[in-house]
Amino acid sequence: MSDLTxxxxxxxxxxxxxxxxxxxxxxxxxxxxxxxxxxxLATSDERAAIKQVKALAPIAQNEGAAVVVAGAPVVAIRGGADGVHITGTGSPAEIAAAREALEAMKPDRIVGIGGLRGKHDAMVAGEMDIDYVMFGEPLPNAVLPPFAQVVERAAWWAEIFAVPCVAFAPTLEDVTPLAETGVEFVAVGDAVWSAPEGPAKAVACALGALASAEVPQR
Structure with a gap:
């Protein structure tokens, strides 16, 4: 494994x-x-969400992983998470939400942005003081964008921009082609949690794919 993995x-x-x-x-x-x-988190109740983050965040943090919460910054902060993940920069309301999140979280916590509908939205996000952009994650209606588009967009971003990129792999087989775009992070979701062999073996498989990927030298 190289430093670029x-x-x-x-x-x-x-x-x-x-x-x-x-x-x-x-x-x-x-x-x-x-x-x-x-x-x-499925709940829209703020108190319930904070309680859930307090229960789950230490599990990952104790193993050295940062915990980022999708949703309101207040839930992430009061729940003891390391950051917040927000969606979109394609409308004035989304841009305002991103700015509010940055004001609430920075400089001590992470702010990432996903749900970017096009390259322009991604560039708008990249001009903010964010920690990463994410491409390819499930849309709010649970539909995944075309995988070829995700690979293309991840490679484009990794080649040009300094802000780290997370590229979402719908399956474990998709980890390698995304890793080989040169992104800093590859994300997996249901490919781990719904794996017949269980999440531990699925994570081991994903880590193996990352380690063996032919990462471009930049």
């Missing part, structure tokens, strides 16, 4: 049952080097 980023399922998900998260995080975990 992308690191693994885990995207949780939409968590509805913390007690059921906690052992899966622990098993996944104990396998090896996990850069970060994105927690996606």
């Amino acid at each position: 992308p690191r693994l980023y885990l995207v949780s399922p939409l968590v509805t049952d913390v007690e059921a998900f906690a052992p899966q998260l622990e098993a996944a995080c104990k396998v090896g080097d996990i850069a970060a975990v994105l927690l996606r």
Whole structure:
């Protein structure tokens, strides 16, 4: 593994049952080097969400992974997470939400942006004081963008921009082609949590794919 090898980023399922998900998260995080975990919570209740983050975040943090919460900065901060993941820069409302998140989280916590609908939106995000952009994650309607588009966009970003990039792999087989675009992080989600062999073996497989990928020299 070289210094340029992308690191693994885990995207949780939409968590509805913390007690059921906690052992899966622990098993996944104990396998090896996990850069970060994105927690996606089903509840829209702020207090409940904070409680869930408090229960789940230490599991990943104790294994050296940063925990980023999809949603409101207040949930991430009060829940003890390391950062927040927000969606989109394609409208004035989304840009305002991104700026509010940056104001609330910086300089001590992470702010990442996904749900970027095009290259222009990505460049708008990159001009902010963010820590990463993400391409390819499931859309709010659970639909995935075309994988070829994700590979192209990840390679474009990695070649030109300094802001780190996370590229989402829908399957374990997709980890290698994304790693070979030169991105800093490759994310996996249901490919881990729904794996028949269990999350630990799936994470081990993903880490192996990252380690063996032919990463471009930049």
